[in-house]
Amino acid sequence: xxxATIPLLFLIGVVGIIVVIAVxxxxxxxxxxxxxxxxxxxxxxxxxxxSTAAExxxxxxAAEEAAPQPEVLEALPAEPPSPPPPxxxxxxxxxxxxxxxxxxxxxxxxxxxxxxxxxxxxxxLKYAFENRWIGELGRVSLGVLAGVVLCLAGWRYHRKGxxxxxxxLTAGGVVLLYLATYGAFGYYDLISRGTAGFFLVLLVVGTGxxxxxxxxxxxxxxxxxxxxxNPLLLYTGRDQYPILFPYLLVLNGGxxxxxxxxxxxVVATLSLLGTQGLFWGWYAEHYHPEKLLPALAFQLGxxxxxxxxxxxxxxxxxxxVDVEExxxxxxxxxxxxxxxxxxxNEDYHRWLGSLxxxxxxVYAAFGWLLLRRHAEDPWHVLIVASVxxxxxxxxxxxxxxxxxxxxGWAVEGLALWWFGLRVRADALRxxxxxxxxxxxxxxxxxxxxxxxxxxxxxxxxxxAVPALLISGCVASAAIASRRFLPxxxxxxxxALFAAGVGGVLLVWMVLSFDxxxxxxxxxxxxxxxxxxxxxxxxxxxxxxAAYAAFVxxxxxxxxxRLLRWTALGLFGLTLGKVFLVDLAGLPxxxxxxxxxxxxxxxxAAAWGYHKLEHLHGPARQAR
Numbered sequence: 001x002x003x004a005t006i007p008l009l010f011l012i013g014v015v016g017i018i019v020v021i022a023v024x025x026x027x028x029x030x031x032x033x034x035x036x037x038x039x040x041x042x043x044x045x046x047x048x049x050x051s052t053a054a055e056x057x058x059x060x061x062a063a064e065e066a067a068p069q070p071e072v073l074e075a076l077p078a079e080p081p082s083p084p085p086p087x088x089x090x091x092x093x094x095x096x097x098x099x100x101x102x103x104x105x106x107x108x109x110x111x112x113x114x115x116x117x118x119x120x121x122x123x124x125l126k127y128a129f130e131n132r133w134i135g136e137l138g139r140v141s142l143g144v145l146a147g148v149v150l151c152l153a154g155w156r157y158h159r160k161g162x163x164x165x166x167x168x169l170t171a172g173g174v175v176l177l178y179l180a181t182y183g184a185f186g187y188y189d190l191i192s193r194g195t196a197g198f199f200l201v202l203l204v205v206g207t208g209x210x211x212x213x214x215x216x217x218x219x220x221x222x223x224x225x226x227x228x229x230n231p232l233l234l235y236t237g238r239d240q241y242p243i244l245f246p247y248l249l250v251l252n253g254g255x256x257x258x259x260x261x262x263x264x265x266v267v268a269t270l271s272l273l274g275t276q277g278l279f280w281g282w283y284a285e286h287y288h289p290e291k292l293l294p295a296l297a298f299q300l301g302x303x304x305x306x307x308x309x310x311x312x313x314x315x316x317x318x319x320x321v322d323v324e325e326x327x328x329x330x331x332x333x334x335x336x337x338x339x340x341x342x343x344x345n346e347d348y349h350r351w352l353g354s355l356x357x358x359x360x361x362v363y364a365a366f367g368w369l370l371l372r373r374h375a376e377d378p379w380h381v382l383i384v385a386s387v388x389x390x391x392x393x394x395x396x397x398x399x400x401x402x403x404x405x406x407x408g409w410a411v412e413g414l415a416l417w418w419f420g421l422r423v424r425a426d427a428l429r430x431x432x433x434x435x436x437x438x439x440x441x442x443x444x445x446x447x448x449x450x451x452x453x454x455x456x457x458x459x460x461x462x463x464a465v466p467a468l469l470i471s472g473c474v475a476s477a478a479i480a481s482r483r484f485l486p487x488x489x490x491x492x493x494x495a496l497f498a499a500g501v502g503g504v505l506l507v508w509m510v511l512s513f514d515x516x517x518x519x520x521x522x523x524x525x526x527x528x529x530x531x532x533x534x535x536x537x538x539x540x541x542x543x544x545a546a547y548a549a550f551v552x553x554x555x556x557x558x559x560x561r562l563l564r565w566t567a568l569g570l571f572g573l574t575l576g577k578v579f580l581v582d583l584a585g586l587p588x589x590x591x592x593x594x595x596x597x598x599x600x601x602x603x604a605a606a607w608g609y610h611k612l613e614h615l616h617g618p619a620r621q622a623r
Contacts, residue, residue, distance in 0.1 A: 313325065363387045534585075
């Protein structure tokens, strides 16, 4: 009996509001058309009477004597007076902040009153329920009745022109209807889940219709806030996720559908953020691994709703997305990523890389569809492509060993940089720079063996190979820039300088680590540690001198002045080490070897500069 009575109450309440508003609105339009027709008929009558009197006047008489229009007009019946327009409420005057004072008094206090009324009603009903003043059916009936009354009062004041006040009343009524609906099936079991789902859909649709009819985003925002507050106000400590998750999905489905037709700010973002807040509150208190599938299905459903909205806005509606919608693209992906990692990492870590690759493919297909159907919105395409690349970059830390993560980012960054140069897309180049910078930062901060290593094979080890390849990616970005940007601008010139010098110095750093730590790792296990430490310092000086000579030679052969200046800087650094460190710390032949090799390398450098000047002249050397 109750299962049939409560649906009837909701159906009468919600549908009745919409029908009454629609009929009254149609009646008001017909009345306005009738008044306009009466005014037009009266005007035509006056014109006809005046023209008839003018034709009957004798010829040659002055106009003021021949056409006594005032007497004729006075004899005509008076025009029925039109209803006066609603008097606008004057702003509060007398102080400099009059407009602010008016807003606070009329809207700020009004919205505060609505919110306080809702809380007072909820707390009163909760107190009455706990003390058994009202039965379960009576509680729900009171909620429905109060919601209907507030919505009807809102419509009445909307017809009077009280726009803000009518929105306050209507929003309060919608919230009470949400409250009653959620309580009826979530806590009192008065209706079945299927019936409750039907009325939840009806409420969401009805709220959207009211907001669209009033052109009032405030109603939609207030309805969303009330819908999100309902689970908190009615919380009893029991885990109600079989009710909570469908309820939230229905709410967000309605909001996403509404956002397709109205570009109202805050509504969709508020719904997404509030829903995630409720989910993580539930997770902190009630989650158990046995509830993995419902939790994961809820997050996937929420993600699919907003992904579909982002796809339908440009493809079906044919309009550009605004800034808020652009922000929701990565925000939606971020929420799914965090939820997937938290829910799956402990037991299904090996699948995370594959899932990340699947998400990258989903967003890549999304971007391709945007390019085919709505390419005139480049920012939307760029954001979607960035999210796809972010998921692709996540595959490396999830699947690869630590030392190879940075290499994956560097390869992806180099590909974006090269492709951005080819198609003249600055945004792709920026993404490439970001990924290359992340790869270098990871190499320096996490992968470099600053605290020493176990004995290893120089160069061919798990640190040097990926590190040298990362350095090669950075240097290759500089080479690509020289090829495709013969005359770079200021920012391009800065990027070219950073990539060129950075690639050379990264190789120098990796080789220095391998050379020095090869001997120190052996010294930690052998008795003759002093000899090995001296060999480490001597070998480091020799390596620096030889590498500087190699870079200088490369600068001569490729005619790149930047490489030559980098080599000169390395020579200066080596010279400083030899005099400040080796001269005091290396005895005998170690010192001789360091000084001799450095002198030979610097002599070869001087010979190269003399030969360059002799063969090509000063102009060639200045290049």
